[in-house]
Amino acid sequence: MNTIEQELADAVQAALCTAFPGEETVGAFAASVVKTADARHGDYQCNDCMQLAKTLRLAPRMIAEKVTGVLRENQVVESVEIAGPGFINFRLSQTWLEDRLALVESDAFRGTPQVGEGQTVVLDYSSPNVAKPMHIGHIRSTVIGNALDRLHRYCGFRVVADNHLGDWGTQFGLILTGYRHFADQEALKASPVQELERVYVESYQRSKEDESWLDAAREELVKLQAGDEENLRLWKSFVEMSMGEFHKIYDRLDVRFDLERGESFYNDKLAEVLETLQSKGLLEESEGAQVVNLEEEKLGVCIVRKRDGGYNYATTDLATVFSRVEEFSPETILYVTDERQQRHFQQFFSVAKKVGIDTRMEHVWFGLMRLPEATFSTRQGNVIKLEALLDEAERRALEMVESSSPEMPEATQRAVAKAVGIGSIKYADLSQNPQSLVTFTWEKAMALDGNSAPYLQYAHARIRSVLDKYADQFPEGKPEEADFALPEPLERELGLKIARFPEAVLVAARTYRPNFMADYLFDLAQTYSTYHQSIPFLRAEPGVRESRMRLIRLVADTLKTGLGLLGIEAPDRI
């Protein structure tokens, strides 16, 4: 199913060709139609005439005149008007819109065109470091990445979500050394990652003061990388402990991966990467290291092999991309990380291109999260653990549920508190542009009113509640047999917004900006709330009542589906 924007754009395109037969510039032009910013201008608008004025050497309004003459015959629109310097404003036909809603209702994807059909996207996100607990800095990659995952699947893409764990970094030298000297086995059993972190932080601090400690750590790392049995065994146990903790959090967040290949997975392919670079003549030696020179692109040099013979991030990423291209032949690979890695990805993409990778690769970066006082870091120990954040969110939500729904069974209250608490945290992140810098405050992360998850969940639950009440009061009623009817302006607005759902999905997916989806949902929920307040439905006359039931049920479904695309639950009662 095409979006309405697309249908209208096609109509404009056709009208242009009819109005200006034989004009090459018109034939090559791709007409576009967008929704209006202001309802007074109609439902959709086309701004192309102003652009075409130059190439056609005609006044924009003149072009618009010719085009609208043809467009008026179109069944989709009720009126076509020219305004201002040459805008064409469309108002959709009432019956067409009503029929459209029936199509949307019966469509498995609520009218969303399956633009990704036959295409594969590899999505690299979350990627925490083993032996360090996940803190609030990890939530953005996880939540944004997961939303992009869901949005793309919904558009028909085959998505390969890969959790590219940091399980092979230099931190293991420090951890191994620390582990041998001051690990507390009891604590390790009780709370493994916390203890590993303590060991890491202490070992790191010791290395700052003590050169020989650092040497020992390096030695342990070399032994590990050379395949030393004892170190390998310990390393594996560290990874397992961490994964257990990570999965507890992923379960709570309802985040799932298709693959969880850490950097270690590519360990034996790194030498090959060097050979490939060598054979393409890209390798240079510089200060004892092997590098790819990117001075021409003003990207400095990219180190692919350290002076001490070790490989690093860029090398692993290259090995990873080779492997992904070979195994999945993706059209696109997305990397969701924070802004600090922009330069790394520019370098890495550039090198990948040089060795012949032509897959589209995008770095979807997001702004750092920081505390009001400072940035946080595991080493400084000023992190807020993700687990604590989720606990607190659920606790606050539970308080709210207990006071507003005391009659609800306790188990249900807990489930609702989880949906609301976790949903609030996700929504706080997803409702803003990923690229903005975020200063973390508990208050903001868990906003429970205004533009927030609970507002949307409330709107949804309220509709479910009305629908149940309807089923109680009118057991014979059959809303599914009523026609969609939008006689009231508020009703029409609501119907139009439902019909626009696919446009929000596509924009959010295409621009890697889940906040477009969040915006859309908030707008829809707001319109519904106004409707709810001012239009009677259970008390409306028979027939009208059924129509309205069918309409609000579709609103509820749209809200639930949209929230689902953001990874947020919409319980029937909250």
Place this chain on the structure above:
RNA sequence: GCACUAGUAGCUCAAUUGGAUAGAGCAUCUGACUACGGAUCAGAAGGUUGAGGGUUCGAAUCCUUCCUGGUGCGCCA
């Protein structure tokens, strides 16, 4: 120093990537519950889009100079 990035209402953020009179939420003020869920709704007030210059039918958005923050800039990831 160079590069990237941000600066929008008192605060937190939008603005469909160049469209029409820059929109929401919070906070403030006014109003609506014997109600289909008040976790709500209606309304008011709040702006020289950091500053200047430029590009054009049209600029928060593009170019340019400056100011202020953030981040990065060779062996971490």
